[in-house]
Amino acid sequence: MSQKQEKIVKNQAMNQSTRAEIPIFLSARVPRSPTSKPMLARVAESMYWMSRYMERAEHVARITQVNFNMLMDLGEIAHSMQEKQWQAVLHILRLDQSPEAQALFASPDRNLGQHLTEFKTLNLLNKNSLLNCLTKARENARSIRESISAEMWETLNTLYWSLLSDDAKQRLEESPQQIFQSVIMGSMLFQGVSDQTLPHGQGWQFIQLAKYLERVDMTCRVIDTLFDVLRSNEATMEGPLKNIQWMAVLRCCSSIEAFRRRHVGDLDPQRLAAFLILDKESPRSIRYCIRAAQKAVAGIATAVHPQEIDPAERILGRLNSQLEYAETREFTGVGLKYVLKQILDNTAESASAIQRSYFLH
Amino acid sequence: MFKDYAVNGVFDEMFQESGQTRPHYDPVFRQLSNLDQAAFQRRRRMADLAFRNQGITFTVYNDNSGVERIFPFDLVPRIVPAAEWQTIEKGLEQRILALNLFCKDVYHNQHILREKIIPPEMIYSAKMFRREMIHVSVPNDIYIHVCGSDLIRDRDGNYLVLEDNGRTPSGVSYVLENRSVMKRVLPSLFESYSVRAVEDYPFNLLQILKELARHPVDDPNIVVLTPGIYNSAYYEHSFLARQMGVELVEGKDLIVDNNHVYMRTTAGLRRVDVIYRRIDDDFLDPLCFRPDSILGVPGLMNAYRCGNIALANAVGTGVADDKALYPFVPAMIKFYLQQDPILNNVPTYVCADDKERKYVLEHLEELVVKSTNESGGYGMLMGHQSSAAERAEFALKIEKDPRNFIAQPIVELSQHPSLVDDHFEGRRVDLRPYILFGKKVIITPGGLTRVALKEGSLVVNSSQGGGSKDTWVLEEQR
Structure with a gap:
């Protein structure tokens, strides 16, 4: 074979191989998206x-x-x-x-x-x-x-x-x-x-999401349990002792300083509950955490399926609106218990929705 | 701290027989002698803490609590002069070229068997020989992309190859971490030397993996496949993935569909092009090898044979580091490269050979007997340290299954000063350099110096109480 012929044969071989490989390369089932990893x-x-x-x-x-x-x-x-x-x-x-x-x-x-x-x-x-x-x-x-x-x-x-x-x-x-x-x-x-x-991408969002969901869960349980205990002690306790206990509730949620500044020296249980549940600015309040968790889910969801609303995002979004329009008058006795239960149920539901959408592929 | 240091009649890395330091060790010796004991201990603790907090550990099997252990680190660096290193480099390059040609040959035309250089029964009885790989082409004809060969020095200081690890050699992460801890703890030692850097290993590895991708135009998706966090080398798998910036996956993260490999992500499936696998052949694919493996990926071998996924190292390289085939490596070098080996083997008796077996059985006391299929210092008989009963037991084993055993004369490894309690003593060392084989061969200057911390011990494996040292290869003097 002359050199020229050899070259032609080689070229043909090369062309064939590229042609054969292209369909595999652009696998239709899994498109590559270089922007989001x-x-x-x-x-x-x-x-x-x-x-x-x-x-x-x-x-x-x-x-x-x-x-x-x-x-x-x-x-x-x-x-x-x-x-x-x-x-x-x-x-x-x-x-x-x-x-x-x-x-x-x-x-x-x-x-x-x-x-x-x-x-x-x-x-x-x-x-x-x-x-x-x-x-x-x-x-x-x-x-x-x-x-x-x-x-x-x-x-x-x-x-x-x-x-x-x-x-x-x-x-x-x-x-x-x-x-x-x-x-x-x-x-x-x-x-x-x-x-x-850590870059604030998907991984970081999952960290945020988990942190806030856990905080909501713990805060709800603290309020629910300690309010019960305090109410049962009410009859037997005097003023200063009572205050110590109410302060402990705030401390458990690491909110005592923020609360003092908001409501100077007033340890009214209803206000206390309202602060822990509804405060817009305190990163320890339930509503703040729900919003932050919602934002994290939204961030994850847009990278994965930008057109749809994520089930967990929906649950957290609804819960957030509910808290936004809540009345503090409801935050006593049975009313408070009901609100807390709702929050706990919803966060648990959103956690399992996340599990279904992202972890079980 | 060097007061009672004894050379013990073996080759000492730091001292000549006269007790004089070797010239390239002078500055280290002077500085270490000036350091008082408390200062040295402080540094040792600093190093230990650094290893623990960064989680640089290996896992010990069959241990209930504290399963993670720190690989003991000895602060005295081992120094290899430029000229010595050049020989090692050339010798290792020659060796990996030959081993790789051997793999290709064994799985294709088998010239080496036809020419009767190696008896065919030695190949077909090798446990790591993979029939499934016959006539399978691998990218660029490279089988052993990553190799770690163990070198030792005899009484005269000659480097010998003790074994090749052509499957999934580990330990390279310690090379890099030892260096970084050394720089942190004893920076002043570096002042009198120009030590060649080892940091680019992960970069080089990544380049080699990239070359394997079938479609190099695109950014290939490369992953490291690990058996999981309970594997003894897990730290290293995660370290390499982190350093290369690629995903670390377990078998369950991967799925094969239509002979393509995908990984499961939060956004569904994503194609994988190259796998740097740290799982043995046996566990790679339950449909092809061990059916009880849950570490592997069902269907992976089919995707591999279709050429849709590249594996490093290739499947079946175990045939090249089978201990019973090790004595044939010099012959391979002659056969494939028409060269004389630059680095010599340790003399080895193959028990499968009748004459050699007879010799071995008669001289058990002077020999080290090794099982061909085990590593990590398991399944060994050290003739001179064994009892008559142990020798009898091994003799029986050898006669029953001669293919499974080789024997070597006891080589006195070189020794190196190491910290023992509050002073330095000589401890035996070996050296495992890491060889990367892609478009060209890249050998990381240095490697893992393992040290047998038990007095008189000749076994350096981490599972047998070994430690490690930072290894310095010096820049050529200009």
Whole structure:
């Protein structure tokens, strides 16, 4: 074969191969879109749970810390209230049915507070203990390390190891406050680091969504449970004691300073509930969180299917409108309970809608 | 801290037999001698903390609590002068070219068997030989894209190849992390040297993976396939994905449809072009290999044979790093490249050969016997450290299944000063350089120096209590 002939044959071969490959290349079933890079469903799910568990850990730490402090303030009288108060805390954290927790109540030990603190912090039997929440947050983070920033991982991992260190148990006995505080600050640091190091794309939106849904859930349960306890104590309690307890409710939601500035020195329960549920500006209020969660879902949905309204977005949007037009007069007694139940049901529903739309492909 | 340091009559990386330091170690020796013990301990703790907080760990199997362990890091760097490195580089390049040609040959025309260089029964009895790959073409005829060959030094300081890892060699993440921790903890040591950088490994790996894509015009979708977070090298899988900026996927994230591979995303399915897989052949595709594997992707092999997905490394490369075929590598180099090997093998007896088996059985006490299908320091007999009962047991095993065993004389690995409690002692080391094979061969300057931290031990595997060192390849003097 001459050189020229050879060249022609080669060219033909090349043409053929490109022609044959084009249809595969432009696979009709899955178009490529260079603008938005979809993420793995598994990664999205892990982002979501990492953030939820981190937020949960923060609430567990704060609620336990506040309660611990309040019982110290109440002094003598506290003795009679101790059990009731800790039962309430367990109820908020969905632990009241746990056999291990009930065993602690049954024991005649006077140091109930301390045992429960340990139970809530380091006990691995307890599914919502700080250590368990952080372990789960970290496990999720570990499986998506390539998708989160190195700083986020290091923040979370450092916090995790600080609770696992050899002296953690001793530190918990000496100064439980410090451990709780380190978890609260660690969670906030983690969210701050996420905001500043992770691109605000889909992954970040899932983190936001999870954080706010978890916060709504916890806040609802705090209000619901503690209002019940306080109402049952009403007859027996005097003014200052009552105030201490109402303040504790605000502290559990990390809203005391914001509330004081809004309603100077007035601890009226109805106002308190209205603030925690409806305040437009406080990032700890339920309505703020619902709006933020809605925005996050909308952000995720536009990248995935811009034409449709996402089912979760619809649920959260409706809930948001409902809260926008709510009357504070409803926020007493049965009315309050009803509102809270509605919020809880709706957020749970939106969470499962997200699961269906994004995690189960 | 060097006060009672003993050279022990083996090759020492830092000291000559006279007790003098080798010239390229002078500055390190001087600085370390000036450092007092407390200062050194402080740095060691700093390094440990850095590893822990960044989660640079490996997973130990069969351990209930604390499944993640830090790979012990020894702060004294191992230094390889430029000239030595040049030899290593040339030798490894030659070796990977030959091994790769061997893979291609074995799965196509089998010239090497026809010419009777290697007995066919050695190939067909290899567990890692994949019939499914016969006459399957792979992109650019490259099978072993990533290779890690273990080098040791004998008593005279000659580099020898102990084994090749042509399947899914791990450890490269520690090379990079060791360097970054070293820079953080002992920056002053770098001042007297110009050390060649290792940081571009992930970049080079990515380029090689890109070359494999069938349609290079488009931005190919490359993923790293991991068995999951419980795998011992999970950290590395995630590290490489992060450094390359590609998705890390598990088997369940992938799906094969109409012989194309897709990944499941929040927006539905998305095509995948290249998979850097860190799963063994056996687990890759339950329809083709082990049916009980839940780590793999059903249908992947069909997509691979259609050429719709590229895998690195190719399926079936295990035949090239089978320990019973290792003694034939010098012959492969001669056969395919018409060259003499630059790096020598450790002398090896193949138990499948009647004469050699006889010798092995008579000299068990002086030999190391290795199972051809195991790695990580499992399934080994160290002749001189074994009891008569252990030797008898191994002799039985060998006679029962000779193909499964090889034996080598005990090679005294070189030693290197390592921190033991509060002073330095000599500990045995090896070196695993990482070779990338694409349009050209790129060998990362350095590699993983593994060190047997137990006194007198010759086994450096991390699963057997080994640690690692930063390895410095020096820039050529100008």
